[in-house]
Amino acid sequence: MIQKPLKPFEIDPKAFILMVESFIKSYPQHSLELKEIAEKGELELDKLDYFSEKGINFNENNVDYADYTVFWKKYLEIEDILYGNHLIKNSVFESIKPSNNNAIFKTLGVQNISYSLVASKVGIKIELLIKTLRSDIKDKKLFNKLIFDEIKKNQRELNNKFRNLVWDRLDNRMYSRIYFIIEKRSLNNKVNLPRLTIGEMTLKNKNNIYDKMSINSDKFFKIFDPVLKKIDIKKIEKKL
Structure with missing residues (x-):
C-alpha cells in the first residue's frame, strides 16, 4: 500500500507555541532536538530572504x-x-x-x-x-x-x-x-x-x-x- 503524502495543515501558531512550551516542561530531555528544529527554521527564513533575489537558488542548503x-x-x-x-x-x-x-x-x-x-x-x-x-x-x-x-x-x-x-x-x-x-x-x-x-x-x-x-x-x-x-x-x- 502506497502512503499518500501528508497535506499541509493550518494551525494557530500561538496555540502551537503554548503546546511546545508545555511539552518542554514535561520532557526537558528533548530540548536539544527542539533547538535543532528551531535552527533549521532560521535557515529556512534566510533562504526566503535570498530567494527574493533573482539569480540564486538552493539545493537543500x-x-x-x-x-x-x-x-x-x-x-x-x-x-x-x-x-x-x-x-x-x-x-x-x-x-x-x-x-x-x-x-x-x-x-x-x-x-x-x-x-x-x-x-x-x-x-x-x-x-x-x-x-x-x-x-x-x-x-x-x-x-x-x-x-x-x-x-x-x-x-x-x-x-x-x-x-x-x-x-x-x-x-x-x-x-x-x-x-x-x-x-x-x-x-x-x-x-x-x-x-x-x-x-x-x-x-x-x-x-x-x-x-x-x-x-x-x-x-x-x-x-x-x-x-x-x-x-x-x-x-x-x-x-x-
Missing part, C-alpha cells in the same frame, strides 16, 4: 548562483556595514558596482596592479592581479613579470605577515598574480568544490563568508599597499 551579481551585491553591502562599524579599515572594494562576472576588481596605487575578489576553480580568493593595460607598453608580458619580480623581493616578509599566500608568476601567460584562498567553496556546479551553504552565508553566523572576505581583503591590502607604493615604475620601464 547548498547555494546555486545563476547570476554572480547577487553574490557581489550582498558582499559589497556587508563590506560597507563592516567598514562603518570599523571592523575593517580600508574597505578595498567600496564604490564598485556588482556585475555577473566571477570577480570584482579595484585598481589602486601603482599602475597595472589590481586587487580582486574571485570565485575561482580553487575557491573564493583575494588576489593581486598584475596585468598592464597601457597601450604604450609594447612587451606587456615582460613588464608584468618585472613588476611581479619586484614585489617578490618582499616575499619572506609578506609570507610572515600573511600565511598561505600563493605566488603565481605564470611564465606562459601575459599576467601574474599573488593570492590567498579565503574559502574552498563554489557558488554553483561550474566549479568542482564543496558548495557554499546557506549556513555559511547567514549574517547570524559570526564566521560567515562575507565577514571572511571583508576581513581578509582588508588584511591583504594592508600588507601589500606599502610594498606597492615603493615600486619605481619608471625604473622598471627602463628594463624593457
Whole structure:
C-alpha cells in the first residue's frame, strides 16, 4: 500500500507555541532536538530572504548562483556595514558596482596592479592581479613579470605577515598574480568544490563568508599597499 503524502495543515501558531512550551516542561530531555528544529527554521527564513533575489537558488542548503551579481551585491553591502562599524579599515572594494562576472576588481596605487575578489576553480580568493593595460607598453608580458619580480623581493616578509599566500608568476601567460584562498567553496556546479551553504552565508553566523572576505581583503591590502607604493615604475620601464 502506497502512503499518500501528508497535506499541509493550518494551525494557530500561538496555540502551537503554548503546546511546545508545555511539552518542554514535561520532557526537558528533548530540548536539544527542539533547538535543532528551531535552527533549521532560521535557515529556512534566510533562504526566503535570498530567494527574493533573482539569480540564486538552493539545493537543500547548498547555494546555486545563476547570476554572480547577487553574490557581489550582498558582499559589497556587508563590506560597507563592516567598514562603518570599523571592523575593517580600508574597505578595498567600496564604490564598485556588482556585475555577473566571477570577480570584482579595484585598481589602486601603482599602475597595472589590481586587487580582486574571485570565485575561482580553487575557491573564493583575494588576489593581486598584475596585468598592464597601457597601450604604450609594447612587451606587456615582460613588464608584468618585472613588476611581479619586484614585489617578490618582499616575499619572506609578506609570507610572515600573511600565511598561505600563493605566488603565481605564470611564465606562459601575459599576467601574474599573488593570492590567498579565503574559502574552498563554489557558488554553483561550474566549479568542482564543496558548495557554499546557506549556513555559511547567514549574517547570524559570526564566521560567515562575507565577514571572511571583508576581513581578509582588508588584511591583504594592508600588507601589500606599502610594498606597492615603493615600486619605481619608471625604473622598471627602463628594463624593457
